[in-house]
Amino acid sequence: MDTSEVAAILNMSTSWMYKEAAKLGLRGYKLGRGRNAKVLYKRSExxxxxEQQRIH
Incomplete structure (x- = not known):
């Protein structure tokens, strides 16, 4: 999934995804180099x- 798809699922902006997601444990996989690199996320992750963020 790309960054905009994940941001839509989480109801956050794409800029939030780039700045905060890694701090919270959402690991992205960078494809390519430089400014045009894509960051993708595994759907299962x-x-x-x-599920881990769910309040019990």
Missing amino acids: IFRWL
Whole structure:
């Protein structure tokens, strides 16, 4: 999933994803180099992270 898809699922902005996601444990995978590199996220990791954030 790309950054905009994950941001939509989390109801956050893409700029938030670039700045804060790694601090919270959402690990992205960078494809390419430089400014045009894409950051992708594994769908399973996103949903696992969401499950961990759930309040019991």
